[in-house]
Amino acid sequence: MATIHDKIDNYLAADLHGELLENERNALHTHLVECATCRKAHQETKAMNKILEETLAQEKPDPAFEQRMLASFRSRIPQRRGLVKLLVDLMRLRAVQVTAVAAVLLALVQVGRIITGEGITAPRNREYAAEEQSAAQPAQLPLSSSNEVGALSKSGNRRDNETDQLAVGKSFARGQVAAAA
Secondary structure (H helix, E strand, C coil), rough: CCHHHHHHHHHHHHHCCCCHHHHHHHHHHHHHCCCHHHHHHHHHHHHHHHHHHHHHHHCCCCCCCHHHHHHHHHHHCCCCCCCCHHHHCCCCCHHHHHHHHHHHHHHHHHHHHHHHHHCCCCHHHHHHHHHHHHHHHHHHHCCCCHHHHHHHHHHHHHHHHHHHHHHHHHCCCCCCCCCCC
């Protein structure tokens, strides 16, 4: 029973609160019958527990105790100031969260473009190729036939006539066009 004697305080506290298993309780009571020192400690523990229960059972905190304690804790916590508080408050808004996610995704796309080399050099090459192609096209275009030139001039004349009539104040019904001069 030397192991119980070495840990008697733990065994007495567990017995007092009903935390011992049946075989542990039997071993403790057997030891208490055999050891006068542990028996005296057991009696003192029981008496102390009884006094504490009687004393503390009568003492109840007033209803405002919890509110006072919470107010005290809140006053001890330092208030966040400045930029950190502003950022924390902003990140609570759903719109800011969505915007932040979109900005992160855009940044990731840009980093990916830079890593793959698609970044800045690709559009310049496209513009250069487009300029070369447009410079080469006028020489390659066939001459227009006289019918195409005549149709373009009629269209131009009609547009000029409509502009003149609108300037004078004449309005057209929807779908109506001015007669060609």
